[in-house]
Amino acid sequence: MVKITQEIDLYEKLLAKIKEITILNNALGTIYWDMETFMPKGGIEQRSEEIAIMSGLIHERVVEPEIGSLLEKIKQHNNYEKLSDAEKRNIYLIQRSYDQQTKIPKDLVMAYAKQAAIGVEIWKKAKAESNYKLFQPELEKILELTKKQAHYLNPDKDPYDVLLDQNEPGFNREIIDKLFSELRDGLKLLIKDTVEAPNQPDYSIIERKCPVEIQKKMSEDMAKLIKFDFKRGRIDEAVHPFTSGYYDDVRVTTRYIENDFSSNLFAVLHECGHALYEQNMPKKFKYQPVGYYCSMGFHEAQARFFENIVGRSREFWEQYYPRFKELTGEIFADIEFDVFLRALNKVNPSKIRVEADPVTYSLHIILRYEIEKELFAGKISLDDLPKVWNQKMKDYLGIDIEDDAEGVLQDTHWAGGGFGYFPDYALGNIYDGQLLWTMEQDIPNWRDQVKKGDNSKIVNWMVKNVHQKGNLLDALDLIKEITGEELSTKYYLDYLRKEYKKLYSL
């Protein structure tokens, strides 16, 4: 490391400040995790206040003028050019965050954090009661606060473009419109082919009652199979599965549904995919901006890679099926492997995003993306939201929604202010197609490995090519560096077509 100055190392001083902020954020993460897992119901108001105050305090430190002045001094210093690329990237990322955060007033940060916490709590109630009207005022509040925030960040830019760029730097509606339109067209064709195919998989198998105690054992198996490190993590239950934490303490959550064991299986694989990314960040950059994930799209790519590309593959289940049968005893005793695998992979247009198969999944995302775009453009009123949702579900997936709990109320994201996040799930799929294509060149026999129950090579490939890269590059640059190609939907659509043609003997 090059010293910026002889006397005091300004760069070290800056990093020390960032480390403090990072650690406070980790602590806040633990507090959020607790809120969703173990916090007693009566604690919500008190906790919201805690979260608001901590968020305000973190914000205060993020925008501390000394960070700005350190950045300036470092950049103007004669030795700046001697810094390594990683060091320069740290400076760049700190500057980017500083420039953004200094634009947002502390009051807004706190009001936002508090509303997000309360909004999530009321969303839970509204979902349980299937009562959109109960949730609507909270949604309105967080939407207004989000619009304000976007306006503070860039008053001259479309607010939704501001949010997209926040989640996935370098992205905007134009780029996503193009990608999603290719994706939508490709998926619609594939859905038609599979849904109309003769010899449909028998999905009722998946709905056989499977006790939670057995499912819990499977959770542990899944996590271990893909090398989740239990010494540095744990699995708990939450209404909406999520992953929380960094490096030495990364926690996933899942939920258990007795008459759909697959919900838990794929939730655990998904969340452990996220967790692997966090557990395998580059240690030498711990607590530095470059030591964090590249983008949320890349995070989702990790999750969906292990959930779908690995976790739904024939080879993965060839390996696990004997153990699955052992655990479930009589329940699936009569089911042949191929019948089981096809059921698990049935293309099944359905109501709930997190339980959707990989083929219909991205349409759930595209629906949400379109709604968000229109919400921020003021083209949909919140009164009409359930109606718009239900209409789109009908158009894209041919599904009738009669109950808002299974419609517009199904996801937690909006309650917590997570607008502009949904596209990342589909971007994750697109990244995945391209990552898989490259991985297949490096490990041509990866499927044989998976079949043997040895996932270490593919995990290590991800560790080396994605996890260890931390945030050294923006997503569009990282995907190009790893795969040698610009981002394209081609590889993901190719992968899906190949897989599902096999499964459906098309």
Add this chain to the structure above:
Amino acid sequence: MVKITQEIDLYEKLLAKIKEITILNNALGTIYWDMETFMPKGGIEQRSEEIAIMSGLIHERVVEPEIGSLLEKIKQHNNYEKLSDAEKRNIYLIQRSYDQQTKIPKDLVMAYAKQAAIGVEIWKKAKAESNYKLFQPELEKILELTKKQAHYLNPDKDPYDVLLDQNEPGFNREIIDKLFSELRDGLKLLIKDTVEAPNQPDYSIIERKCPVEIQKKMSEDMAKLIKFDFKRGRIDEAVHPFTSGYYDDVRVTTRYIENDFSSNLFAVLHECGHALYEQNMPKKFKYQPVGYYCSMGFHEAQARFFENIVGRSREFWEQYYPRFKELTGEIFADIEFDVFLRALNKVNPSKIRVEADPVTYSLHIILRYEIEKELFAGKISLDDLPKVWNQKMKDYLGIDIEDDAEGVLQDTHWAGGGFGYFPDYALGNIYDGQLLWTMEQDIPNWRDQVKKGDNSKIVNWMVKNVHQKGNLLDALDLIKEITGEELSTKYYLDYLRKEYKKLYSL
């Protein structure tokens, strides 16, 4: 509320600052709780760093010069005298904490917090391996840091007196020496009488194997019986039972030992006694210094009141025994109520403080108090600590310690830097005797109520007389206000003699 000034209310401004600090402390409390309950083992180093940074940050705010200047302005203002007693008490408590904390450098606060977290983790390992030598270097470090802290607080005062006054304002070695010497003499006589009595209770009953699942149901019963509010709290497991949290989110922990169900029972009653205190703090003073507990001695008094005075009473068990028999089925089917009650109350000199009966318990405390006094006076070296411990156990309780895990390593307090805390447990007992004496005048038939399973009157008495008083008075003033008498060991010793004479038919 009187406005201190027309324009800006300085008092409100000061309280807002204190509220921020309080909430940060609550958040830190959640993080400590998590560390002891659910944190994966590999997270300890990262967590210690988090705790250190958060502690440093909280300290930074506690000593913020603006707090000092606000305090000064308020006190010099013409309207100061118009403030209510509670408001003046807030000012006094903020000033006291400010004066203390400004003396301790931030570096020391952080080093202390980090060492405490690491120390506890290594203590766990050392205890599991019964390896004092592993723990000794950590103990040395935290002891040195504690001495430094005491020196910063008051270089002219004996360091152990400084710590005693921190835990229980107004106390010092002189006061405690006198109280403890009366207590010791009284207890020694009672131990002699009970241990030498014919017709000894049969303690082996308590050691009958009782499955954890059954014990968990009892935990819930115990908590509910003494009005613990599960909507605003929860029960978990930890190596060393403790209580954490404030007001709307208060969590207790316990541990399950298959061949000693009483360990869990009394741990839950003890910790729920603490929890009641926190759940019933005066709402109008929430987040204000007067809205917190009076002293740790008073906190222990609450815990030990419900653990022992209520929880070991004949009436409590007359009520619960049918349910206990129902839960345990065959295990205790052959045991008559009186045999059971006597076993549960056996005076049984033993190794472990937290499992000690009420008669021998305070001797465990006095032993620790004497050791701490001598450690801080430099009269014991850490090399000799196990030897000194074992000798005192022999002298006071006639017990041979062969395994440090059951000796000097049994408690977590020293590992976390909790020197000067142990006396509070025995002070709690002394407070309890006096509180009971007063309560019996207000609710002469309280035992009949307990026998009916209705503990609301005694809980409400505590809520009104202790909990709702928050920190409006120092402990010595509060006990006098409630009971009309100066603190004295008389009532506690009287209570013990009466109870145990009955139990042992002396």
